[in-house]
Amino acid sequence: MKKLLVAVAMLVGANMASASDISLWEKSTLNEILTRGELQVCLEAGYMPFEMRNKKGRIVGFDVDVAKEMAKAMGVKLDLRNTAWDGIIPALLTAKCDIIMSGMTVTAERNLKVNFADPYIVVGQTILLRPGLEGKVSSYKDLNDPQYKVTAKLGTTSDFATKKYLGKATINLFETESEGALEVINGNADAFVYDLPFNAIYSSQNKGKVVHLDQSFTYEPLGWAIRKGDPDFLNFLNNFLAQIKGDGTYDKYYQKWFGSDDWIGDVQ
Incomplete structure (x- = not known):
């Protein structure tokens, strides 16, 4: 009898855990992005060479190229949302975008409000x-x-x-x-x-x-910021970063924007 009760308890626990996992995934920003078919990125154009406007008025830069790669990996479109810096975290927290990709330094104060993926570059x-x-x-x-x-x-x-x-x-x-x-x-x-x-x-x-x-x-590590309580999205971002650093994609864009100044004549 005791063995039967234990087995039933384990089965119920497994079902509850499974239901909880499904609920987390349904609430994940990553699931929302895939369902919507669009990755919405908050940034502030004006931080060379991470994001700025070219002479045609388009937002270009290192973060922009990486965001394009991210959207491509997800199989979705990319929507860049130019946002004033003092309102960029509030914009994320009120779901006006999915992620901040804008040369944001990881600080303890900001980390109380948002979660950061692993740093993708260190500046000072x-x-x-x-x-x-x-x-x-x-x-x-x-x-x-x-x-x-x-x-x-x-x-x-x-x-x-x-x-x-x-x-x-x-x-x-x-x-x-x-x-x-x-x-x-x-x-x-x-x-x-x-x-x-x-x-x-x-x-x-x-x-x-x-x-x-x-x-x-x-010493200032920069990272992508997302809303708290989303382990699935954070897992994707960290693995995506590891992948592009390992396959040469990151280095290609790093050399384009940091290793060369060929682009300077094309920006405002």
Whole structure:
């Protein structure tokens, strides 16, 4: 009798677990994407070379190419949804998109709101310096002084890093990275703090107008963000990333956007 009861209990437990698994899958964003036939990606066009507009007005970049590969692997269409940075996490949480693929740094604060797939690249903060300070300022430490005016982008890790490491300086925050960098060129600021890839490209586009101090002073892994409670989608993303890194697809796009500047003449 006891053996019969145990067998029945095991069967009921297995059925309950199976039903639970089905319920999780039905609620998964991945299932929604496949059913809809479209992958909806939130990003903010303006972060070179991850996502920006070309001269035809189309959004292009490293993240965009990877998103296209992801949609292809799913067998669905791709819908890029340009979203202001300060509203990009709320947009994800209110299901205005399925995933954020926009050079987002993985931080503990953000991780309380969203889940991140494994980091796909690591960057750090560097400095665009006013040419007149070349030689006088050699690192971020030198700028931590009330005599200097420093700009950064509002709500990003450049904002947080500037306040943490350059708190004694006068700090002005801007909605876009281009606005912050332009302040240095126009002589209204001594330095602009932002991610290495953007600063490297911006300095090459504006030779003689800014000096790039290219030694990163922060460690910032970037990851794709999704809503919490979705193990199926997270599993897919991590395996997709491993696959494209292993089969050469990732390296192809990395070389295209980071290993070459052939694309610069085609962007706004």
